[in-house]
Amino acid sequence: MKVFVKLYATLRKLAPPDNELGEFFEVEFNGATISDLIEQLGFTQEQARIVFVNDNQTSDLLSALRNGDRVVMFPPVGGG
Amino acid sequence: MSKILRINMSDLGHKWETLPKKYETLAGRAFTSAVIHNEVDPTCHPLREKNKFIISPGLLAGTMAPSSGRLSVGGKSPLTGGIKEANAGGLTATRLGYLGLQGVIIEGAPPVETKDWYSIYIGKDKCEVKKTSDYAGIGLYELIGKIWKDYPSKPGIIGCGIAGQRLHKGAGVFGNNVENTDPGRYAGRGGLGAVLGSKRIIAIISDASDGSRPEAKDKDRFEKGRKAFKKALDNHALTGRLNNEKGEPYGALKNYGTNVLQNILNEAGALPTRGFRTGRFEDAAKISGEAVHDLIDKTRKRFGDKAEGKYGHACHPGCVIACSNVVPYEKTGKAQVSPLEYETAWAFGTNLGIGVLHDVAEMNRICNDLGLDTIEAGNAIAMFMESGLIDFGDGPAAIELLMKGYHPESAKGALVCSGALTAGETLGVSRIPVVKGQALPAYDPRPIRGIGVTYATTTMGADHTAGYTIAAEIVGIKGTVTDPKAIDKAELSRTFQATTAYIDSTGYCLFIAFCVLDDDSGFGGMLDTVNGFLGKDIDVGEYGMAILKNERAFNKGAGFTAKDDRLPEFFYTEPFPPHNVVFEVSDEELDAVYKDM
Numbered sequence: 001m002k003v004f005v006k007l008y009a010t011l012r013k014l015a016p017p018d019n020e021l022g023e024f025f026e027v028e029f030n031g032a033t034i035s036d037l038i039e040q041l042g043f044t045q046e047q048a049r050i051v052f053v054n055d056n057q058t059s060d061l062l063s064a065l066r067n068g069d070r071v072v073m074f075p076p077v078g079g080g
Numbered sequence: 081m082s083k084i085l086r087i088n089m090s091d092l093g094h095k096w097e098t099l100p101k102k103y104e105t106l107a108g109r110a111f112t113s114a115v116i117h118n119e120v121d122p123t124c125h126p127l128r129e130k131n132k133f134i135i136s137p138g139l140l141a142g143t144m145a146p147s148s149g150r151l152s153v154g155g156k157s158p159l160t161g162g163i164k165e166a167n168a169g170g171l172t173a174t175r176l177g178y179l180g181l182q183g184v185i186i187e188g189a190p191p192v193e194t195k196d197w198y199s200i201y202i203g204k205d206k207c208e209v210k211k212t213s214d215y216a217g218i219g220l221y222e223l224i225g226k227i228w229k230d231y232p233s234k235p236g237i238i239g240c241g242i243a244g245q246r247l248h249k250g251a252g253v254f255g256n257n258v259e260n261t262d263p264g265r266y267a268g269r270g271g272l273g274a275v276l277g278s279k280r281i282i283a284i285i286s287d288a289s290d291g292s293r294p295e296a297k298d299k300d301r302f303e304k305g306r307k308a309f310k311k312a313l314d315n316h317a318l319t320g321r322l323n324n325e326k327g328e329p330y331g332a333l334k335n336y337g338t339n340v341l342q343n344i345l346n347e348a349g350a351l352p353t354r355g356f357r358t359g360r361f362e363d364a365a366k367i368s369g370e371a372v373h374d375l376i377d378k379t380r381k382r383f384g385d386k387a388e389g390k391y392g393h394a395c396h397p398g399c400v401i402a403c404s405n406v407v408p409y410e411k412t413g414k415a416q417v418s419p420l421e422y423e424t425a426w427a428f429g430t431n432l433g434i435g436v437l438h439d440v441a442e443m444n445r446i447c448n449d450l451g452l453d454t455i456e457a458g459n460a461i462a463m464f465m466e467s468g469l470i471d472f473g474d475g476p477a478a479i480e481l482l483m484k485g486y487h488p489e490s491a492k493g494a495l496v497c498s499g500a501l502t503a504g505e506t507l508g509v510s511r512i513p514v515v516k517g518q519a520l521p522a523y524d525p526r527p528i529r530g531i532g533v534t535y536a537t538t539t540m541g542a543d544h545t546a547g548y549t550i551a552a553e554i555v556g557i558k559g560t561v562t563d564p565k566a567i568d569k570a571e572l573s574r575t576f577q578a579t580t581a582y583i584d585s586t587g588y589c590l591f592i593a594f595c596v597l598d599d600d601s602g603f604g605g606m607l608d609t610v611n612g613f614l615g616k617d618i619d620v621g622e623y624g625m626a627i628l629k630n631e632r633a634f635n636k637g638a639g640f641t642a643k644d645d646r647l648p649e650f651f652y653t654e655p656f657p658p659h660n661v662v663f664e665v666s667d668e669e670l671d672a673v674y675k676d677m
């Protein structure tokens with residue numbers, strides 16, 4: 001299936017080089033769950049601290065993704 | 081620390097006082113709020129002689145504890161009419177720590193007809209109130225340069241700019257940065273710059289020559305705690321070192337600064353856009369911390385040694401987190417402003433619909449020069465946009481408006497310097513985002529309810545730092561996120577408000593919280609530094625609550641009631657896209673935060 005992924009902050013190094021900051025890139029996804037996607041992209045669950053699927057924040061990394069889902073991931077970030 | 085310096089601006093005299101026993105463990109916000117509670121009439125006019133301006137370095141300021149050199153300033157706020165503590169980095173806290181001063185209390189005021197301006201010089205057992213009328217009416221970049229020429233010992237400087245000298249309620253207290261290249265270390269909120277102006281003070285100059293590093297009572301415990309704490313901070317992905325073993329970016333704050341939040345709040349749909357209308361800004365990425373990081377790298381490549389842009393910049397000596405930055409001009413690589421923080425990038429960017437990094441940084445620079453709080457100024461400009469006088473998204477018009485702040489005869493300039501409430505009411509706006517007269521910062525309270533509870537109930541007026549529930553509601557603690565839309569947030573906000581009051585007193589930067597909430601060894605290390613320094617154990621929660629108690633009592637005396645602990649009406653009635661929610665927390669839940677106070 002195809003999913004659309006956005007990566008920010010320290011995770012951006014794993015996005016394709018021509019990917020603009022703040023834009024989705026397409027991923028041909030062979031797995032089933034968010035944690036599979038994290039593995040396929042090449043980082044650890046610990047690094048994907050904040051995850052949004054289709055605009056909603058989720059902490060259940062074992063939930064299944066569907067074709068066309070939009071997944072946004074951040075490492076631990078904060079400030080103020 | 082063992083002394084208090086009391087300065088009377090009515091007769092320009094001063095005296096040194098030994099620290100009363102009741103203040104022995106009180107520093108930073110605990111000190112400023114206790115003195116205000118004990119000595120200032122809550123009904124007094126904030127810009128006359130009965131108000132006091134209190135300065136206190138955090139407990140550990142000047143010690144080797146990491147990121148512990150923060151300064152508190154306090155007084156009755158001309159913006160809110162209630163108690164105020166504002167907090168900043170810079171040089172002054174560590175300098176005062178070296179001088180053994182727990183606090184400086186400035187009271188009285190010269191006669192109203194006076195035309196003179198003063199500065200206060202504080203050195204080792206030395207204090208002078210000097211007439212320095214030549215410091216008045218000039219921009220703060222020029223002023224700090226002048227002062228370091230007059231005082232080659234590289235002193236810490238805090239004070240007020242043109243906005244404070246004209247007694248405008250949006251005026252912050254500036255501080256020079258470590259390099260003295262920017263007056264951007266602001267204790268910005270609540271109009272305390274105007275309190276200094278009302279006392280005819282431009283600058284307070286702290287010279288630590290001949291001073292010495294403050295010593296812990298229990299040195300072993302302090303040292304053990306310091307090492308454990310530093311290790312925890314360095315290893316946390318948020319507060320940690322610049323690069324990992326592979327040389328890739330690691331610590332989020334060091335690489336992207338606080339403005340790393342711009343994209344995350346945008347993705348969360350909670351980023352207040354164009355005057356709190358929607359939760360997403362299409363240009364958020366362009367003004368985000370990542371964009372600043374890229375710009376710095378780009379100008380470094382292009383201009384080499386001449387490039388002045390920086391991330392991983394420390395706001396005070398000894399900060400290991402170093403979330404500050406220097407934003408360069410793209411065309412020259414020279415410094416435009418330092419720092420550009422999340423709240424400011426939001427206030428002048430997202431909040432105004434402006435997605436041009438240069439324009440946003442320029443407004444930050446103008447505020448630093450004029451002596452204005454950026455959050456208040458950004459919200460004041462938003463009121464001009466709400467009223468239709470200028471368009472959302474028009475960067476050049478917003479800059480032009482802010483520049484009017486320099487001109488004493490400009491009514492628009494005076495309005496922009498007077499805060500969102502005064503500007504909004506004058507311009508006939510009904511959507512004015514303030515609590516207790518102070519403008520809201522960069523998190524919308526409709527989709528994130530805990531921060532809304534903090535905005536509504538804190539003694540400070542709308543202030544995210546007073547109880548930063550975002551740490552639980554977005555970032556998550558030990559991997560667990562508290563549902564941001566849940567409405568039972570009284571307990572969460574109360575705990576955060578008390579803990580924050582404690583941190584604001586230790587000298588530690590609030591951003592250590594991300595690490596200590598996640599990592600028990602960091603938390604233990606932090607406690608060991610504080611308790612080792614004092615030579616006795618203090619309870620975090622009790623200490624924090626005692627501060628809040630003083631502040632609540634002062635505000636009650638000033639006339640605040642439960643109706644002041646509410647958000648503006650439109651947050652309860654206007655659904656906020658994309659989540660299309662309103663603020664649903666009940667009045668009972670809000671009142672539960674301070675049920676016993």
Ligand code: SF4
Nearest residue numbers: 395399401402403589
């Ligand atoms: S983390 Fe940032 S704001 Fe806090 S003390 Fe360090 S540089 Fe200053």
